[in-house]
Amino acid sequence: MTDLPPARQILRAGNGRAATETVALDYEARFLRRKRLRLPSGDSFLVDLAETVSLDHGDALLLDDGRVIAVEAAPEPVLVITGDLPRLAWHIGNRHTPCQIAPDRLVIRADHVLEAMLRHLGADLAPTHLPFTPEGGAYGHGRTMGHDHGHAHAHSHAHSHAHSHADAHSHADAHAASSSPRE
Helix, strand or coil, rough: ECCCCCCEEEEHHHHHHHCCCCECCCCCCEEEEEEECCCCCCCCEEEEEEEEECCCCCEEEEEECCCCCEEEEEEEEEEEEEEEEEHHHHHHHCCCCCCHHHHEEEEECCCCHHHHHHHHCCCEEEEEEEECCCCCCCCCCCCCCCCCCCCCCCCCCCCCCCCCCCCCCCCHHHHHHCCCCCC
């Protein structure tokens, strides 16, 4: 096995560069910062990025010697969902679950708890293996990056006067208000 030079740069959507080789990664493996990857040729290389990133199908990694390694979404266990898609999408989104959206179906990673919930809601489910390329979310490239609504929850409680936190922002209250469908 020949070790290739490290990859320190990402080319979003390949940036028009022709790939030397391709590496297939599932959804979790496409979220990385520093990791050794093996190519189909048997060669390996080290991804060595400045920060953790989410790679999308079609992105590429630029090796220090100029070679380009295309990133493909690898097939993985998923659930293909059909039925009342707007309603089902709302329930999936309410659980902050990555979801691939198409006009005629939704796709999520296989999960027995979500599968039971969706069946209870009347969804038609087809377990299969497909490349999983979910929506990236409104606030970040590739992933929703956890559960952050773009505001800080931390604040100092070192005050010199008495007060009540009853009027303060409550994360739980914000979810309760947003978890019921609007009429």
